[in-house]
Amino acid sequence: MPLPHYQLLSNCSDEQLRVICERRRLPIPIRWEEGPEGRKRLLKTMVFHLEDHKRLSDALADLATEALLALKHLVGEGTLPSAELLAVLTDLGLVLPDGAGWAVPERVADALEDFDDGALSFQAPEGAKLRAAEPFRFSLALTSVLLRCVAGIRVLKGGLPAKKELSQLLHRNAMLQEEQDATLLFTLLHRLGLLWNRDGRVETLLPAVTSHPPRWVAERAFASLLEHDLKAWGMPPAEDRHFLVQHLLERRGQTLATQPFLAFLKTLHPLDEDRTRAVFLPFLNRMGIIRCDDGLAHLALTDHGEALAHEYLLRDLKGTAAHWQPLDQDQPLILQPTLELLTPLLQNPHRLLQLAQLADVESLDAMGTFRISHATLVRALESGVPLEELSQRLGAPALALPQPLLQLLDDLSRRVGEVEVHQGVRLVRARTPHLADELKLRPELSPLKLAPLSDTVLEVRGDGNAHALLKQAGFLPKPGRFLAMSLDSDEKLYLWALAALAFVDEKGMNHHLEPVQQMVRSALQRLHDEDPALYQEVQRRIPMLHLGGEDQLAEEVQRILEYAAGHTLMVELTYLPPAAHRTQLRRVSPRAIQEDHLLAFCHLHQEEMAFRLTRIQGVKLLNERGWAPANHSQAG
Secondary structure (H helix, E strand, O other): OOOOHHHHHOOOOHHHHHHHHHHOOOOOOOOOOOHHHHHHHHHHHHHHHHOOHHHHHHHHHOOOHHHHHHHHHHHHHOOOOOHHHHHHHHHOOOOEEOOOOEEOOHHHHHHHOOOOHHHHOOEOOOOOOOOOOOOOHHHHHHHHHHHHHOOOEEEOOOOOEOHHHHHHHHOOEOOOOOHHHHHHHHHHHHHOOOEEEEOOEEEEOHHHHHOOOOOHHHHHHHHHHHHOOOHHHOOOOHHHHHHHHHHHHHOOOOOEEHHHHHHHHHHHOOOOHHHHHHHHHHHHHHOOOEEEOHHHOEEEEOHHHHHHHHHHHHOOOHHHHHHHHHHHOOOOOEEOOOOEEEEEOOOOHHHHHHHHHHOEEEEEOOEEEEEOOHHHHHHHHHOOOOHHHHHHHOOOOOOOOOHHHHHHHHHHHHHOOOEEEEOOOOEEEEOOHHHHHHHHHOHHHHHHOEEEOOOOEEEEOOOOOHHHHHHHOOOOEOOOOOOOOEOOOOOOOEHHHHHHHHHHHHOOOHHHHHHHHHHHHHHHHHHHHHOHHHHHHHHHHHHHHOOOOOOOOHHHHHHHHHHHHHOOEEEEEEEOOOOOOOOEEEEEEEEEEEOOEEEEEEOOOOEEEEEEHHHEEEEEEEEEEOOOOOOEEEOO
8 A cells, every 4th residue: 555755755864855855856944954843844845746746747757768667567566676776766756765665655656557658658769860950940941931021922811922922932942841831930920020911912021020139030939839829730729739848848858759758748638649740740840849750750859949948938038048149140141243142041030131131032041042133222222221231231341242243332322312202292303404304205204294393303293103103214213211111001100110119129228218118109099099900900019029118918927927826936026015116026936816816925925925916017937946835915
């Protein structure tokens, strides 16, 4: 008859108890060594944590197959494992002294009954060969979609790329081989607000992308992959994806046998095993988040997958900072006399996007290949890239530009602005009287019915579009405005301004922007009152722009608190007590949310308290385990 934890732990020495707490990462009460009452408090604390279902399941799952089977044989047959395995199991508190020998605690024995021997054998055998994964493949695949969308692609009414446009996303793109992958990554980026749709044509919202650190796109896209409804791609439910990645992270560094591992997870959660194996795992493999062998018999989390999962699940950006260094580097450019530009794809994606503004994307592999032409440079000028910046983006003055490109830039510098269109008053200003005379005589401009007002200024009396017709006639009008980043066809609201604010905020000038931010907030409030639908669309994008000074959304605060409670993690609250005039930082271990209060153990007051949710102005998840005793009081 198996004995309970408390009775078996009573047979352990102080040193054995200390080792178990250290190996299982259990909290130790203060001054527990001071007399029998202190030891009793320690035993009660240990029982509480050792019998926790999640902690126990994780401890069993982290064991090697040999140790798991030895533990089960000890329960079923009473066969003692080898001395080496016995030491491992006793240090973890899974086997404890019973006075006459060794025993498995009752709670551990009950947990083992849920598994047959096959479900416990999900550690891959030594020598399992996994295919190598390309580093940063998920990030590079997202960047490849953004690069292809810089010049715009047509989309269907439902929002996905049209069939012909899918070929543009996939054309000579080693990062994406399947249409399903292309549309899925496209959707993740669109949901993040990084793609802008106007008149059925989607373009990359460059200011929004470049206003964030290079790693941000991959981090948020990965979160969307685990959070959003992706039924159109046959994915398992979001909770299944989240659960799988969570357990992969807990087994980082291990190679797992896929079928037994999924069978084990299914005992803990109603996992859609078939769709997970058929759809989700292959996608993670194609994106370089997991490695596997032929037939997906064995798998392991890659470094890139580990970094993404670590940041998403543990909210720890500092812990993975070193992983992202390659995305902070600008790699060398090679400019051919044929105006072909080559550069490694694994580098700062902001730089690649800026190059794609100046050139057509030809191929995306280990190297990105771009093609520069007169038309691409003119397109860049019209999108708001200043003339003097063109050569800087191409590496000048450090990189010697080829002669054909220098001639192109020289021609542009002479010709841009030779005519200037004033749309509001319908005037065309030429640089010289001779050029003004030429404009009046050109047959392509006859719809404008140009009439002279002076030697260089002409009035447009016709119905034609002066800017478009001048371009078609080969002239280069001075760009009248930057490319609009609006949410509607009337261009009432420009997101580039918000992106610029976010960019300056990122550079550490937030305190200088408070008056401007107040103006933006006032404009958003007016928008909320006048056009609620448009306001909702703006709200969808503004969190992506992380405009400084805003409180966390209540929904986000509650989601983090629920996650911390479910995983026994500590959080740091920014809390405004009822009698205080300023906020305080409180470290707490959340237990549950009941109506409008958070029940949590406060590590400042060393007791369980209730915190009113409306007074929590921010929450930060900490990568530390928490514990809450049973005493309770009210915080207000």
